[in-house]
Amino acid sequence: xxxxxxxxxxxxxxxxxxxxxxxxxxxxxxxxxxxxxxxxxxxxxxxxxxxxxxxxxxxxxxxxxxxxxxxxxxxxxxxxxxxxxxxxxxxxxxxxxxxxxxxxxxxxxxxxxxxxxxxxxxxxxxxxxxxxxxxxxxxxxxxxxxxxxxxxxxxxxxxxxxxxxxxxxxxxxxxxxxxxxxxxxxxxxxxxxxxxxxxxxxxxxxxxxxxxxxxxxxxxxxxxxxxxxxxxxxxxxxxxxxxxxxxxxxxxxxxxxxxxxxxxxxxxxxxxxxxxxxxxxxxxxxxxxxxxxxxxxxxxxxxxxxxxxxxxxxxxxxxxxxxxxxxxxxxxxxxxxxxxxxxxxxxxxxxxxxxxxxxxxxxxxxxxxxxxxxxxxxxxxxxxxx
Amino acid sequence: xxxxxxxxxxxxxxxxxxxxxxxxxxxxxxxxxxxxxxxxxxxxxxxxxxxxxxxxxxxxxxxxxxxxxxxxxxxxxxxxxxxxxxxxxxxxxxxxxxxxxxxxxxxxxxxxxxxxxxxxxxxxxxxxxxxxxxxxxxxxxxxxxxxxxxxxxxxxxxxxxxxxxxxxxxxxxxxxxxxxxxxxxxxxxxxxxxxxxxxxxxxxxxxxxxxxxxxxxxxxxxxxxxxxxxxxxxxxxxxxxxxxxxxxxxxxxxxxxxxxxxxxxxxxxxxxxxxxxxxxxxxxxxxxxxxxxxxxxxxxxxxxxxxxxxxxxxxxxxxxx
Numbered sequence: 149x150x151x152x153x154x155x156x157x158x159x160x161x162x163x164x165x166x167x168x169x170x171x172x173x174x175x176x177x178x179x180x181x182x183x184x185x186x187x188x189x190x191x192x193x194x195x196x197x198x199x200x201x202x203x204x205x206x207x208x209x210x211x212x213x214x215x216x217x218x219x220x221x222x223x224x225x226x227x228x229x230x231x232x233x234x235x236x237x238x239x240x241x242x243x244x245x246x247x248x249x250x251x252x253x254x255x256x257x258x259x260x261x262x263x264x265x266x267x268x269x270x271x272x273x274x275x276x277x278x279x280x281x282x283x284x285x286x287x288x289x290x291x292x293x294x295x296x297x298x299x300x301x302x303x304x305x306x307x308x309x310x311x312x313x314x315x316x317x318x319x320x321x322x323x324x325x326x327x328x329x330x331x332x333x334x335x336x337x338x339x340x341x342x343x344x345x346x347x348x349x350x351x352x353x354x355x356x357x358x359x360x361x362x363x364x365x366x367x368x369x370x371x372x373x374x375x376x377x378x379x380x381x382x383x384x385x386x387x388x389x390x391x392x393x394x395x396x397x398x399x400x401x402x403x404x405x406x407x408x409x410x411x412x413x414x415x416x417x418x419x420x421x422x423x424x425x426x427x428x429x430x431x432x433x434x435x436x437x438x439x440x441x442x443x444x445x446x447x448x449x450x451x452x453x454x455x456x457x458x459x460x461x462x463x464x465x466x467x468x469x470x471x472x473x474x475x476x477x478x479x480x481x482x483x484x485x486x487x488x489x490x491x492x493x494x495x496x497x498x499x500x501x502x503x504x505x506x507x508x509x510x511x512x513x514x515x516x517x518x519x520x521x522x523x524x525x526x527x528x529x530x531x532x533x534x
Numbered sequence: 535x536x537x538x539x540x541x542x543x544x545x546x547x548x549x550x551x552x553x554x555x556x557x558x559x560x561x562x563x564x565x566x567x568x569x570x571x572x573x574x575x576x577x578x579x580x581x582x583x584x585x586x587x588x589x590x591x592x593x594x595x596x597x598x599x600x601x602x603x604x605x606x607x608x609x610x611x612x613x614x615x616x617x618x619x620x621x622x623x624x625x626x627x628x629x630x631x632x633x634x635x636x637x638x639x640x641x642x643x644x645x646x647x648x649x650x651x652x653x654x655x656x657x658x659x660x661x662x663x664x665x666x667x668x669x670x671x672x673x674x675x676x677x678x679x680x681x682x683x684x685x686x687x688x689x690x691x692x693x694x695x696x697x698x699x700x701x702x703x704x705x706x707x708x709x710x711x712x713x714x715x716x717x718x719x720x721x722x723x724x725x726x727x728x729x730x731x732x733x734x735x736x737x738x739x740x741x742x743x744x745x746x747x748x749x750x751x752x753x754x755x756x757x758x759x760x761x762x763x764x765x766x767x768x769x770x771x772x773x774x775x776x777x778x779x780x781x782x783x784x785x786x787x788x789x790x791x792x793x794x795x796x797x798x799x800x801x802x803x804x805x806x807x808x809x810x811x812x813x814x815x816x817x818x819x820x821x822x823x824x825x826x827x828x829x830x831x832x833x834x835x836x837x838x839x840x841x842x843x844x845x846x847x848x849x850x851x852x853x854x855x
Contacts, residue, residue: 452613454590454613454614455615457614457615457616457619460615463546464558497613529563530560530612531611531613532582532591532592532611532612533591533613534613
C-alpha cells in the first residue's frame with residue numbers, strides 16, 4: 149500500500165539533498181573537529197559553512213551565538229533552567245510568563261522551577277486560540293525576568309504575534325525566549341526584524357535529521373550551559389559536535405528558506421484545497437483563522453467522529469495524521485486550545501491535525517479528501533452522537 | 535523503568551487481530567426498532583452510557599423475550615476510539631442468547647478475554663483496558679431498564695480499579711493481609727492500577743472516586759494505630775494545645791514519671807510551643823531529686839525526649855525550664 153505522510157508537524161522526511169550533504173562525515177571525514185591533525189582540520193570548513201547557513205537563515209548577526217545542540221527540547225530546557233541560575237535564584241526577579249500553548253518541555257521546565265520558588269504565569273489563549281501582545285503586557289510585573297512564547301503553534305498552526313510581543317518585552321526590560329520549532333521553514337523567521345533574546349529550533353521539523361537542533365542567544369545576553377565539560381560551542385554546550393548533524397541542519401535551514409516561497413504558494417494551495425474540501429462535510433470545525441496559520445497546517449474537529457478512531461481509519465488506508473484526542477493521551481482533560489476557543493467539551497475528543505510539507509503532492513491530497521469522507525461516513529454511521 | 539519501558543509509543547501494534555478486525559468491521563452495529571422487536575415477539579431495550587465530553591459514549595439495543603428473558607438480538611452504536619468500538623461489538627455479541635440475568639454478569643474482563651487471539655496474551659495494551667469498561671457499564675444500564683430497577687442496585691460496591699474490577703474491600707484486604715507498603719505491591723497483588731493507571735493517583739487518564747495512594751496511606755495509618763494503640767503520632771502537630779498537653783501528660787504518667795520516681799525525682803510539664811520545622815517544644819521542669827542533679831540536664835532529658843518522641847510524636851523536642 150502506498151503511504152501518505154500528513155504529520156509533518158511531528159517530524160519530516162529528510163530532504164535527500166540534506167542526506168547527501170551529511171553522508172561524507174560518517175565514513176570519510178569522521179575526524180573530531182577539536183583535533184589538531186588533518187582529520188580535524190578537514191571537517192572544520194564544513195562547520196563554518198553550516199554556521200553561515202544558519203546565521204543567514206534566521207537573520208542572526210555575527211556577534212550573536214547559535215549553539216548547536218540535540219533538539220529544541222534541549223534548547224528550551226537550557227533557557228528555562230539557565231534562567232534560574234542567572235536571575236531567578238538570587239535576585240528579586242522571580243517570575244516567568246509563558247502560555248498554555250507551549251510544548252511540554254517548556255511547561256514541565258517551568259513546573260520544575262515552581263518547586264524552587266519561581267512564580268509562573270501560564271497565559272490562556274483567547275477565543276481565536278491566540279496569545280496577544282496585550283495579554284503578555286498585562287502579565288508582566290516588575291518581578292518578571294523572562295517571557296517564553298512560541299512562534300507558531302504545533303496543533304493549530306496559529307502564528308503568534310511574536311514581533312509585537314518582542315516590543316512589549318523590550319519596553320518592559322524583560323528577556324524574551326521563543327520556541328520557533330513550528331515556524332522555521334513555514335514562515336519567515338528574521339531576527340533582524342524581530343528582537344528576541346533566545347530562540348530554539350529542531351532540524352527534523354524542516355527536513356533535517358532527528359537529534360540536532362539550534363539555540364540562538366542574542367549578543368550580550370547571558371546564559372550558563374546546561375552541559376558542562378568542554379570548549380565546544382564556545383563553552384556554551386559541551387560535548388563533541390555532531391558534525392554530520394550540524395552540516396545537515398545548516399543545509400536544511402538553507403533549503404527551508406529557498407523553499408519558503410513554495411511553502412507559501414504551493415503548499416498553501418494544497419492545504420487550502422484540503423481544508424475547503426473538508427469544510428464541505430457537515431458539522432465540521434476548522435480551528436484558527438486561515439490567514440493566521442502556518443501554510444501547511446489544518447486542525448479539524450468533526451462532530452460525532454472520535455479522533456483516534458478517525459486516525460485508525462486513515463492509517464488503514466495508509467494516511468498518517470495525528471489527533472489531539474484526549475483518548476489517545478494520558479489525560480482525558482480537553483486540549484487547552486479547544487477549551488480556549490470555546491468548543492463544546494465533546495469536540496475535545498474529535499480534533500485531528502493534518503500537516504503538509506513541500507513533499508506533499510496533489511494526488512495525495514485528493515486521495516486524502518476521498519478517504520476522510522469515506523471514514524467520516526463510516527464512523528458517523530457507528531456513532532451514537534450523529 | 536526498565537528496558538521495555540524506554541521506547542514508548544507502541545499502542546496499536548499491541549491490539550489483537552480480533553480487535554483490529556472488529557474496529558474495521560464491527561458485526562453488531564446499528565439500531566433496533568420497535569417494529570423489529572414486535573416481529574421477534576420481544577421487547578425493545580435501549581440503554582445509553584457515557585458522555586461525549588468524557589470521550590466515550592455507547593448505546594446498546596436489546597430485543598428481549600419477555601417470557602424467557604432471553605436476549606434475542608443485540609446491537610450497538612458508539613462514539614469512541616477503536617478499542618471502544620471493538621469491545622462494544624464483542625459485548626453485544628456476547629449478550630445474544632443469554633438471559634438478562636446472565637448478560638448482567640458479563641464484565642469488561644470477559645469482553646477483553648473474548649477479544650484475545652491467544653488465551654494468555656492481552657487483547658489490548660494496559661492503557662486501553664479502560665476503553666472496554668463502558669461496554670460493561672452499558673449492560674448494567676440495559677438490565678436496570680429492563681427490570682425497571684435503579685442501576686445502583688446492580689452496581690458492585692466501591693470499585694477502585696474499573697479495568698481490573700478490583701473493589702475497595704479487596705485493596706484494603708490485600709494491604710492488611712500482605713502488609714503492603716507501596717502502590718506497586720498493590721498492583722502486583724490485586725492488578726488494581728496495573729492498566730490505565732487512573733486509579734493510582736489524581737491527574738491520570740480519568741477522575742476516580744478512590745485512589746490507591748490515598749487508600750494505602752489510610753490503611754497504613756490504621757495498621758500503625760492498631761499496632762501502637764497509645765501512639766498519637768502522625769496527626770499530633772495538628773492537635774489543639776489542650777489535646778497536645780493531654781497526650782504528653784499521659785505519656786509522662788505512663789512511661790516517665792514512674793521511672794523518675796524510683797530515684798526520688800519527678801517532672802512537670804510547663805508549656806508547649808511550636809519550634810522550627812514543625813517541631814513541638816515541650817518545656818519541662820524537674821522536681822525532687824532530679825532538680826540540680828548533674829545527669830538531669832543530659833541523660834535524663836535524652837530519656838524523656840526519646841520516650842515522648844516514640845510514644846507521642848517524633849516532632850517533640852524537650853526543653854528544660
